[in-house]
Structure formats: structure tokens, C-alpha cells
Amino acid sequence: MPDFAHFDTRHYRTVDTATGYDGWSATYEDTVLDAMDLALLDGLTTPDWPALGRAADLGCGTGRTGSWLRGRGVAHIDGVDLSAGMLELAEERGAHDTLTRGDVRDTGLPGNSYDLAIASLIDEHLPDLTPFYTEARRLTRPGGSCVLVAFHPQFLMVSGMPTHYTDTSGEDIAIATHVHLISDHVRAATAAGWTLAELSEATVDDGWVAAKPTWERFRGHPVSAAFVWTRPA
Numbered sequence: 001m002p003d004f005a006h007f008d009t010r011h012y013r014t015v016d017t018a019t020g021y022d023g024w025s026a027t028y029e030d031t032v033l034d035a036m037d038l039a040l041l042d043g044l045t046t047p048d049w050p051a052l053g054r055a056a057d058l059g060c061g062t063g064r065t066g067s068w069l070r071g072r073g074v075a076h077i078d079g080v081d082l083s084a085g086m087l088e089l090a091e092e093r094g095a096h097d098t099l100t101r102g103d104v105r106d107t108g109l110p111g112n113s114y115d116l117a118i119a120s121l122i123d124e125h126l127p128d129l130t131p132f133y134t135e136a137r138r139l140t141r142p143g144g145s146c147v148l149v150a151f152h153p154q155f156l157m158v159s160g161m162p163t164h165y166t167d168t169s170g171e172d173i174a175i176a177t178h179v180h181l182i183s184d185h186v187r188a189a190t191a192a193g194w195t196l197a198e199l200s201e202a203t204v205d206d207g208w209v210a211a212k213p214t215w216e217r218f219r220g221h222p223v224s225a226a227f228v229w230t231r232p233a
Contacts, residue, residue: 002157002179009160012174017125018082020175021061024165025085028062031165035207037120037149038068040226046198047145047228049073052115056139057096058104058132059122061086066095069118078114080107105131111138120149121224124156124163124177129188133229137192143233146194152201152222153181159218185227194229201225 015023024031050073057066060079069077079096080103081087087099102108104119105126117136126132136146151163162174186196202225204218 001181001184002153004156004162004177004179007157007160007179008162008174008177010162010164010172010174012162012164012172014162014174014176016176018084020163020165020173021081021083022085023167023173024175025062025083025089027165028086029064029089032064032121033208033211035202035211036224037226038064040149040200040202040224041065041068041120041147043200044147044198044226044228046230047116047147052145054078054114055116055118056080056107056109056114056136058107058117058119058136060090060096060099061120063090063093063095065118065120066090067093070095074116078109080104080109105135107135107139109139112141114139114144115141116145116147118147121151121163123148123150123180123185125175126180127178129180129184130191133189133192133194136229137194137231140231142231144231145197146189146227146229146231148185148227148229150180150185150225150227152225153179155204155218155221155223158221182225189227189229194231196227197230198228199225 054076057079078098162177164174201222
């Protein structure tokens with residue numbers, strides 16, 4: 001696993017995940033584009049979303065993913081997140097049946113209870129992927145799925161940009177960022193008992209450049225990826 005410090009071109013002051021997302025929560029919805037994650041979910045061919053009875057939304061944030069799942073007919077959604085600020089916004093959104101402040105690697109949710117464990121744009125904050133994939137497998141029933149949308153490792157390395165936000169004083173602050181290669185995901189997930197069912201990658205295209213003109217230099221580079229894993233029945 002490469003060390004992001006070797007690629008970091010910003011050198012912003014860095015804070016831990018909970019502190020960072022508490023600070024970012026007020027402006028998060030204005031800065032994260034659907035093209036990064038929700039558009040990738042829209043393009044997946046699996047799982048069969050309306051057939052999913054229960055989903056665990058890990059790192060649920062402001063409830064964007066939970067709301068997307070509701071729109072696809074998922075009946076019951078439990079959310080977990082480290083940030084109290086993000087959970088407050090998720091509560092206001094109302095897409096989840098329950099919300100818990102906790103760690104995606106040790107959620108406290110009941111095992112073998114979910115048809116789906118899903119997480120979006122959180123893996124770069126995990127030093128090691130194994131605990132996440134292990135917990136996701138513990139949560140799901142046999143035959144269940146794990147869907148993970150991630151920053152593409154190539155984009156993190158080429159851009160040199162950590163996950164970051166601008167606080168109320170105008171300071172740019174980084175949230176601890178780690179690079180995980182595609183092969184790191186495959187090793188960690190298969191070791192936890194998952195089988196890869198689908199992989200989709202999004203690239204910086206006209207839409208991205210229109211939204212972020214300075215990203216013209218990144219045109220064609222992969223920016224995010226969606227993994228679909230299945231647990232054997």
C-alpha cells in the first residue's frame with residue numbers, strides 16, 4: 001500500500017476523521033458531486049436493489065447514500081458514522097430507520113442481519129481495509145452483498161490532493177488520507193470471504209471539467225471506483 005505522504009502536494013494541516021467530518025458537515029453537500037459516487041451506483045447492474053430488505057449504510061454521512069437506497073426501494077436502512085455533525089444532517093434527511101455513532105470496522109450492529117453492506121467515499125480514511133471487509137461480512141447474510149464506492153487510487157496519487165475541506169476561517173484542512181490500490185481491495189475482501197461480482201470506474205470527463213475547470217489536466221484519469229462483492233450463499 002503506497003504512503004499518501006509521498007504524493008501529497010497540498011500539505012494542509014491534517015485532522016482525524018471524526019474531527020474533519022464534524023468540521024466539514026455544514027458544507028459537505030455543496031462540495032461533493034453526485035458524479036463521484038451516486039452516478040457510479042446508478043450504473044451498476046448488481047445487486048437487485050428493490051429486492052434488498054435490509055441495508056447497513058457504513059459511514060453514512062449526511063444520508064446521501066441512504067436517500068439513494070430509499071429511492072431504489074430498499075425497505076430498511078441502518079446508518080453508522082463517526083461524525084456527530086454528519087449524523088445530525090442524516091437525521092434531518094430522514095432516509096434511515098436507525099442512526100448510530102460508531103466505527104465502520106466495529107459497528108455494533110447485529111450480525112448476519114443484512115442483505116447489503118454499503119459504504120461510499122470512506123475507505124481512504126482507513127489505514128487497513130481488512131477490518132472493514134471483515135465487519136461487512138459479519139453483518140451480511142449468506143448470499144448478501146457489499147458495495148463500496150472509493151476514490152480511485154490513481155487519482156489520489158496523480159492529483160496529490162487529500163480529502164479536504166475549507167473551515168469557517170477559510171483554512172483548508174485535510175482529513176487523514178490513505179491510498180489503497182485495487183489489488184489491496186481484492187486481497188482484503190477475498191481474505192474476508194467476499195467474491196468480486198462487478199467493478200466500475202469513473203473518469204474525469206466533460207461534466208467534471210465543467211464543474212471543476214482546474215481539473216482539465218486530469219481529463220481521462222479515473223477518479224472513483226465502485227466494487228460489488230457477494231458473500232457465498
